[in-house]
Every structure is written in structure tokens, then in C-alpha cells.
Amino acid sequence: VKQHGRNAWRAYEERLEAGAHRRLQLETHLAGALERGEFSVHYQPIVDLVSGRTRSLEALLRWSSPELGTVSPAEFVPVLEQRSLIVKVGAWVLREALRRVGEWHAAGHDVTVSVNVSSLQFQHGDFVELVRCALRDTGVSGSALVLELTESALIADADEGNATLCALRTLGARVSLDDFGTGYSSLSYLHRLSVDKLKIDKSFVQILPGDCAFMEVIMRLTSHLRLECVAEGVESEAQRETLLQLGCPFGQGFLFSRPLPADMILAFLDDIRIP
Ligand code: C2E
Ligand code: CA
Ligand code: CA
Ligand code: CA
Numbered sequence: 001v002k003q004h005g006r007n008a009w010r011a012y013e014e015r016l017e018a019g020a021h022r023r024l025q026l027e028t029h030l031a032g033a034l035e036r037g038e039f040s041v042h043y044q045p046i047v048d049l050v051s052g053r054t055r056s057l058e059a060l061l062r063w064s065s066p067e068l069g070t071v072s073p074a075e076f077v078p079v080l081e082q083r084s085l086i087v088k089v090g091a092w093v094l095r096e097a098l099r100r101v102g103e104w105h106a107a108g109h110d111v112t113v114s115v116n117v118s119s120l121q122f123q124h125g126d127f128v129e130l131v132r133c134a135l136r137d138t139g140v141s142g143s144a145l146v147l148e149l150t151e152s153a154l155i156a157d158a159d160e161g162n163a164t165l166c167a168l169r170t171l172g173a174r175v176s177l178d179d180f181g182t183g184y185s186s187l188s189y190l191h192r193l194s195v196d197k198l199k200i201d202k203s204f205v206q207i208l209p210g211d212c213a214f215m216e217v218i219m220r221l222t223s224h225l226r227l228e229c230v231a232e233g234v235e236s237e238a239q240r241e242t243l244l245q246l247g248c249p250f251g252q253g254f255l256f257s258r259p260l261p262a263d264m265i266l267a268f269l270d271d272i273r274i275p
Pocket of ligand 3: 199201202
């Protein structure tokens with residue numbers, strides 16, 4: 001037993017060390033990555049579940065490091081957040097996404113773009129001003145912009161959060177509460193937040209068509225609060241059908257498309273269909 005304990009401890013230490021090493025490696029290579037042009041933005045369609053038509057495109061950050069290769073945002077975004085780099089990188093994503101949606105509008109496509117905003121960015125002094133300038137400089141109407149926020153951004157200071165939300169709304173932008181259902185206090189504060197949409201976390205979508213109980217509650221809630229509902233992580237036809245039966249009008253997931261580079265989206269917009 002003693003020997004076993006020692007080995008387990010050793011393995012734990014090694015994992016810890018490997019984790020710390022990886023983190024340091026990420027930090028090192030993320031510094032200056034924006035200036036070196038290592039980031040890009042991919043786009044994933046958010047579709048009308050009945051017609052299959054794309055109504056919005058979610059902008060998803062991608063990092064290709066010459067040294068580390070492609071790293072998942074699930075791994076590097078938290079590092080950007082810890083180093084406050086997300087403020088600068090997030091501002092770049094916003095401009096890049098607005099520039100693209102401007103191009104799609106010019107090509108005759110009526111779509112909006114959905115941009116992820118981290119808590120740090122949202123709470124950063126001049127977020128509203130940043131959005132206002134990005135809209136002005138790209139010439140895109142605020143109504144073409146959806147900002148995806150998680151509850152951690154909004155509950156840190158609900159009053160100030162709401163003030164920012166109102167200011168964003170005067171710009172025409174709309175706000176979607178991302179990863180809904182995964183936080184702690186979703187239900188208790190939801191009625192106090194002026195958000196426009198809910199994005200149901202994929203963990204609740206991926207148990208469909210099996211367990212519908214949670215989705216049923218959410219759908220009742222969203223219709224009561226008059227919130228638009230988007231299901232993420234839709235991977236199967238059975239899930240799409242179940243969501244429609246439950247009254248969820250919009251979805252996003254591999255069933256429709258993976259996130260794609262911008263130049264592949266234009267072709268996609270022309271003939272999007274339910275697979
Ligand atoms: P998220 O905002 O919840 O984005 C949805 C994630 O689900 C994306 O992962 C997307 O590729 C993935 N996904 C889409 N459809 C499916 C599906 O059918 N099945 C499964 N299993 N997954 C699906 P991705 O691109 O790896 O991004 C991970 C997270 O990184 C995002 O989660 C978001 O929290 C963060 N992130 C990405 N880009 C940005 C950004 O520009 N700014 C900030 N602050 N965070 C970002
Ligand atoms: Ca999102
Ligand atoms: Ca999400
Ligand atoms: Ca997420």
C-alpha cells in the first residue's frame with residue numbers, strides 16, 4: 001500500500017508538472033501571437049430548425065502556433081483571460097467578425113454575426129465604446145451583431161451589467177446568454193437581466209431525444225420571458241426533431257456544419273439546407 005501511495009503521489013506530481021509546463025508554454029507563445037498574425041476566426045452557422053436557413057454565424061477564435069500547432073480555444077482562451085490578453089484579442093475578433101458580416105451583407109446575405117465576449121472584456125471600462133467604434137468603422141448596423149455572454153459576466157455586478165446591456169441595446173446589438181444551464185444561479189436572476197436570447201448548453205442537447213425534462217422546463221421559461229432560444233451542439237436529426245417538438249426554433253451544431261473559415265461560409269450561405 002505504501003509503495004502504491006508513493007507511486008500515485010509521484011504520478012500526481014508529474015501530471016501537475018506537465019500541466020504547469022504546458023501552461024507556461026502556452027503563455028510564452030500566446031504573447032505577441034496577435035501581432036504575429038497567428039489568430040484567425042472561423043464561423044459556424046446558427047440555423048432555423050424548420051427551414052435550415054442560416055440566420056447567424058458564430059465567430060469562433062482559432063490559434064495556429066508555429067511551435068505548438070493548432071491549440072483548442074477551450075485550452076488557450078482561459079490563458080488569454082488570465083493574462084488579460086483577451087481584452088485585446090477579443091477586440092480584434094469583434095472587428096474581424098463585423099468586417100466579415102459587412103462583406104456578406106454586400107454579397108446580398110441577410111445574416112447576423114454572434115461574437116463571444118469574455119467577462120473580463122465586458123467589465124473592462126469602455127466595452128460599449130469599443131463596440132460603438134467597431135460598428136462605426138466597419139459600417140455595419142448594430143442590429144447585425146449578437147454578443148454572447150456567460151452568466152459570470154452578468155452576475156458579477158448585476159446592476160452595472162444591466163446598465164451595459166441597455167447601452168448595448170441602444171446601439172442595436174442584442175445579447176445572448178451563452179452556456180445556459182451550466183451556471184449556478186441561472187433561474188433566480190434570469191428575470192432581472194435584460195438579455196434577448198438564451199443559448200442552451202450542448203450538454204442538455206446531447207442527451208436528446210432521451211431525456212427531455214430539462215429542455216421542457218427551459219422552453220416554458222423562454223416563452224414566459226419572451227426570450228429567443230438557440231440550442232447548441234445539435235448533432236443528429238433526432239435531436240433536431242425533438243427540439244422542434246419542444247418548441248425550440250434555432251440550433252447550431254455539427255448536423256448543420258462545423259465551424260468553417262470565412263471564405264467557405266459564403267458558398268455555404270448560398271445553398272444551406274437541412275442535411
Ligand atoms: P462556446 O461559445 O460554447 O462555443 C461552442 C463550442 O461548441 C465551439 O467550440 C464549437 O466548435 C463547439 N460545437 C459546435 N457544434 C458542436 C457540436 O455539434 N458538437 C460538439 N461537441 N461541439 C460543437 P470551440 O470553437 O472549440 O470553442 C470553445 C470555447 O472557446 C467556446 O465555447 C468559447 O467559450 C471559447 N471561445 C471561442 N472563441 C472565442 C472568442 O472569440 N472569445 C472568447 N471570449 N471565447 C471564445
Ligand atoms: Ca458561444
Ligand atoms: Ca456555448
Ligand atoms: Ca462554452
